[in-house]
Amino acid sequence: MTSTSKSCVFCQKKIQENHFFASENFLAIYNIAPILPGHSMVIPKLHHQSITELSDPELCEMTLFARKTVNLLMKTFGAKAFNWTIQEGEEAGQTVPHLHLHLIPRVEKDLPHPGDWYPLLKESEAKIIDSDVRSRFSYDEIVQVVERIRSVAKEMLG
Numbered sequence: 207m208t209s210t211s212k213s214c215v216f217c218q219k220k221i222q223e224n225h226f227f228a229s230e231n232f233l234a235i236y237n238i239a240p241i242l243p244g245h246s247m248v249i250p251k252l253h254h255q256s257i258t259e260l261s262d263p264e265l266c267e268m269t270l271f272a273r274k275t276v277n278l279l280m281k282t283f284g285a286k287a288f289n290w291t292i293q294e295g296e297e298a299g300q301t302v303p304h305l306h307l308h309l310i311p312r313v314e315k316d317l318p319h320p321g322d323w324y325p326l327l328k329e330s331e332a333k334i335i336d337s338d339v340r341s342r343f344s345y346d347e348i349v350q351v352v353e354r355i356r357s358v359a360k361e362m363l364g
């Protein structure tokens with residue numbers, strides 16, 4: 207894999223250290239501006255912008271890790287459904303140029319219409335990089351949620 211990028215939010219040590227789940231090359235982190243409870247992201251540890259930059263084994267690892275992560279999130283947040291989405295490139299709505307797979311656990315009637323998640327996600331992506339509105343979730347709040355998910359992971363995986 208390539209190196210890390212100093213200007214990239216997902217390469218920051220503080221963000222990466224606060225993951226709740228990890229595989230060899232990937233991390234699961236909680237979204238700083240979650241659109242719904244449990245909204246998390248799977249990111250590569252190193253700076254890759256696109257899924258097309260991953261090797262075949264890395265892509266397999268990411269997919270299997272993301273499936274484990276979504277199972278963990280559904281258990282933690284009592285969900286039976288989830289959204290799983292990647293915005294690839296600016297034209298597609300990618301705001302942070304570091305590959306991130308959104309995992310959003312869903313419960314019945316969490317939004318007026320099941321498809322309402324997308325405009326909310328667009329707004330949330332803007333909050334990740336705009337420091338003025340970033341305080342929607344404080345660092346302490348993120349740490350608390352992360353602890354909660356970690357304890358469920360322990361139960362599930364031993």
Ligand SMILES: [Zn+2]
Nearest residue numbers: 214217253304
């Ligand atoms: Zn990065």
